[in-house]
Amino acid sequence: MELEVEGLTVVPPEVHGFPMPRFDEMVRLLLEYAEKMVGCRFTLENGPEARLEFPPGAMPLSEGGGPPNQFLIQQLARHARVFRDLAINPVALALMRHMIGERAARFSSHNSFMKWQGDYGYGPGLGLHADQTAVPLPWGRTALTANTNWCLTDYTLDGGALAYVPGSHRSGSRPTQPEATRRAVPVEAPKGSVIVFHGATWHGAFPRKISGMRISVANYYRHAMITSQEDIQGSFPRELADDCDDPATFKTLAGFADVFPYQRQHEILPVVAKS
Numbered sequence: 378m379e380l381e382v383e384g385l386t387v388v389p390p391e392v393h394g395f396p397m398p399r400f401d402e403m404v405r406l407l408l409e410y411a412e413k414m415v416g417c418r419f420t421l422e423n424g425p426e427a428r429l430e431f432p433p434g435a436m437p438l439s440e441g442g443g444p445p446n447q448f449l450i451q452q453l454a455r456h457a458r459v460f461r462d463l464a465i466n467p468v469a470l471a472l473m474r475h476m477i478g479e480r481a482a483r484f485s486s487h488n489s490f491m492k493w494q495g496d497y498g499y500g501p502g503l504g505l506h507a508d509q510t511a512v513p514l515p516w517g518r519t520a521l522t523a524n525t526n527w528c529l530t531d532y533t534l535d536g537g538a539l540a541y542v543p544g545s546h547r548s549g550s551r552p553t554q555p556e557a558t559r560r561a562v563p564v565e566a567p568k569g570s571v572i573v574f575h576g577a578t579w580h581g582a583f584p585r586k587i588s589g590m591r592i593s594v595a596n597y598y599r600h601a602m603i604t605s606q607e608d609i610q611g612s613f614p615r616e617l618a619d620d621c622d623d624p625a626t627f628k629t630l631a632g633f634a635d636v637f638p639y640q641r642q643h644e645i646l647p648v649v650a651k652s
């Protein structure tokens with residue numbers, strides 16, 4: 378299987394089956410959220426309609442320069458049903474379970490990367506990183522985490538495609554520079570595709586050189602023994618979990634029934650004998 382060799386694969390819409398009109402719904406919602414959160418209108422064609430800057434005192438984690446041309450919208454599964462349905466897409470989930478473990482896969486976080494044209498970004502190193510700080514042993518081939526990046530717009534080299542290093546998930550280390558950047562290739566994929574990758578795969582993104590926006594939803598999964606990025610298990614509204622295509626699967630992945638981390642003393646205590 379390609380995933381085994383490269384650490385990343387692209388699944389087209391006709392294989393994952395998530396309906397194309399729902400991609401348009403997600404784009405529309407994310408543009409609305411962006412406007413509410415940032416305070417100016419965003420369009421797919423032009424990005425933000427105002428000049429944006431970093432808030433005073435903020436220390437952006439970037440190797441690039443210039444004003445911001447990216448931000449994340451977080452906790453998406455709390456925002457609308459379409460994001461909950463996406464997080465349990467059976468094909469994406471089968472691939473996550475293949476890497477993490479059939480019974481062990483859980484949600485880690487649900488984020489959107491909102492990007493537009495600009496010099497700021499990940500800089501010449503392409504922001505290459507591994508989501509899972511790779512420790513190959515004692516876990517063997519089991520992924521501690523794995524990621525899905527749903528392309529809500531076309532991914533092209535000039536448009537700021539995901540960058541990755543084929544085979545890097547086998548290295549058991551963070552990216553070693555400058556060799557990592559030299560070996561990085563763009564993941565070009567049409568809108569509606571989902572890019573699936575192992576948590577140890579080195580990845581980042583190419584700068585967006587053309588006008589308009591590049592939007593993705595990154596649904597990130599974890600092994601049950603790994604802490605989640607977002608507190609889904611503890612604070613995700615239970616009634617929202619019932620409002621999706623498959624509530625039982627959503628609740629399993631949310632970890633609602635998990636014992637770890639302990640919320641209370643749950644081990645049975647001895648009692649004093651009566652006689």
Ligand SMILES: O=C(O)CCC(=O)C(=O)O
Binds near residue numbers: 524526580593
């Ligand atoms: O699309 C990007 O800029 C990077 C995505 C990423 O790093 C991730 O989903 O973990």
Ligand SMILES: [Fe+2]
Binds near residue numbers: 506508580
């Ligand atoms: Fe990442």
